[in-house]
Amino acid sequence: MPILERFLRGPGLREVRALGLAVSGGGDSMALLHLAAEAGIAARAVTVDHGLRPEAAAEALEVGRVCARLGVPHDILRWEGWDGRGNLMDQARRARLRLVSEWARGADLDAVALGHTRDDVAETFLMRLARGAGVDGLAAMRAERRAEGMLWLRPLLGIGREELREELRRRGVAWFEDPSNENRAFDRVRVRQAMQGLAGLGLGPERLAEVAGHLAEVRAALDAQLHEAARTLVRVDRGDVLMAPGVLDLPDEILRRLLRGAVQWVASAEYGPRGPALARLMRDLRQGKGRTLHGCRLVWRRDGLRIGREWQAVRDLTAPVEALWDGRWRLQGPPQEDISDQPLEVRALGADGLDRCPGWRATNMPRASLLASPGVWRGPDLLAAPLAARPNGWVALTDPLRNGDFLSRLSH
Numbered sequence: 001m002p003i004l005e006r007f008l009r010g011p012g013l014r015e016v017r018a019l020g021l022a023v024s025g026g027g028d029s030m031a032l033l034h035l036a037a038e039a040g041i042a043a044r045a046v047t048v049d050h051g052l053r054p055e056a057a058a059e060a061l062e063v064g065r066v067c068a069r070l071g072v073p074h075d076i077l078r079w080e081g082w083d084g085r086g087n088l089m090d091q092a093r094r095a096r097l098r099l100v101s102e103w104a105r106g107a108d109l110d111a112v113a114l115g116h117t118r119d120d121v122a123e124t125f126l127m128r129l130a131r132g133a134g135v136d137g138l139a140a141m142r143a144e145r146r147a148e149g150m151l152w153l154r155p156l157l158g159i160g161r162e163e164l165r166e167e168l169r170r171r172g173v174a175w176f177e178d179p180s181n182e183n184r185a186f187d188r189v190r191v192r193q194a195m196q197g198l199a200g201l202g203l204g205p206e207r208l209a210e211v212a213g214h215l216a217e218v219r220a221a222l223d224a225q226l227h228e229a230a231r232t233l234v235r236v237d238r239g240d241v242l243m244a245p246g247v248l249d250l251p252d253e254i255l256r257r258l259l260r261g262a263v264q265w266v267a268s269a270e271y272g273p274r275g276p277a278l279a280r281l282m283r284d285l286r287q288g289k290g291r292t293l294h295g296c297r298l299v300w301r302r303d304g305l306r307i308g309r310e311w312q313a314v315r316d317l318t319a320p321v322e323a324l325w326d327g328r329w330r331l332q333g334p335p336q337e338d339i340s341d342q343p344l345e346v347r348a349l350g351a352d353g354l355d356r357c358p359g360w361r362a363t364n365m366p367r368a369s370l371l372a373s374p375g376v377w378r379g380p381d382l383l384a385a386p387l388a389a390r391p392n393g394w395v396a397l398t399d400p401l402r403n404g405d406f407l408s409r410l411s412h
């Protein structure tokens with residue numbers, strides 16, 4: 001089948017009204033650009049200049065010239081955010097995702113296409129295998145996914161990198177080779193080199209991508225079961241997660257995912273607890289015991305398992321009332337006159353705060369959950385404790401985006 005047709009068969013492309021194209025100038029995304037232009041898709045391209053290589057700015061301009069010849073509007077975004085710490089590649093990738101999604105929303109695009117190919121799937125599979133990943137990590141990346149408020153499409157996942165380059169050569173199109181592709185310090189580069197030896201064993205990129213594709217189907221089946229379990233056995237009660245006792249009848253794999261998602265949400269953490277910690281947790285829970293984990297308290301009560309925030313984990317957290325507190329709480333209250341030079345702030349109630357909420361028992365919330373619940377403070381004075389029966393005109397809601405996130409995170 002001609003390459004253009006295979007490209008167009010990629011999910012979502014035909015329904016898109018206006019498509020963003022993330023074009024770094026490398027072979028894969030240059031092929032993406034040319035295929036989209038040839039297909040007559042209404043598109044707008046973007047290049048992020050990370051400012052990390054001196055040539056990057058000139059390369060971005062060159063991508064712009066190619067786009068102009070194809071009649072595709074092109075924008076350049078600059079990232080100057082690296083603070084010199086942490087994993088540079090990871091930060092650059094995250095920043096790129098954020099910048100490009102802001103750009104796409106601003107340009108009223110309904111999806112952004114990325115140039116990942118079948119070789120990326122195969123390489124990622126091997127890299128994850130080397131780290132001992134499970135089904136989720138080994139499963140092929142999704143051809144269609146939502147993140148950062150944008151729909152991301154990967155229409156080239158079924159096509160090999162070399163085939164795309166062949167197509168570019170046929171058209172006389174040049175592309176930039178990223179010099180880091182030669183740098184053995186990067187895992188991906190070492191994996192690429194190792195793959196040349198694996199091909200002789202029948203483990204070429206096609207076969208590896210096929211296995212990753214099967215695992216993606218396994219992941220989808222687990223997701224469906226997880227969603228069903230969450231829908232029928234789990235609910236959120238004022239920031240705590242409640243699981244019906246029936247969760248103990250679920251297969252271990254599903255219960256583990258449910259617990260990881262719930263704990264991650266209650267702790268507002270970027271990652272859930274790791275395998276060994278989850279295994280210990282499950283053993284204890286099956287013996288009817290509770291425990292603390294990852295900044296959460298898990299306790300059995302009459303109606304099932306309650307997962308709440310641990311006071312110790314939030315005792316020193318302070319946020320202005322307009323901001324999210326503990327990554328998920330939004331406080332809303334009556335307008336305040338600026339009568340004091342002490343600003344209003346959100347802090348956990350703690351024992352000191354809860355002592356000033358005489359009606360808290362009527363809330364039917366465990367004391368431990370209320371200790372870690374948000375209060376509105378002015379210096380030492382507690383103005384409001386919305387979850388502990390002292391609202392004083394204030395409400396505390398978990399951020400709706402985060403709330404939606406809870407289920408999507410549960411489903412990974």
Ligand SMILES: Nc1ncnc2c1ncn2[C@@H]1O[C@H](COP(=O)(O)OP(=O)(O)OP(=O)(O)O)[C@@H](O)[C@H]1O
Binds near residue numbers: 026
């Ligand atoms: N600086 C960038 N500007 C715009 N899009 C980018 C940029 N870097 C990566 N992308 C997008 O993300 C996809 C995958 O990123 P990856 O880091 O694997 O890219 P790459 O190795 O530079 O690939 P390519 O050969 O497509 O340029 C690219 O195909 C492209 O769609």
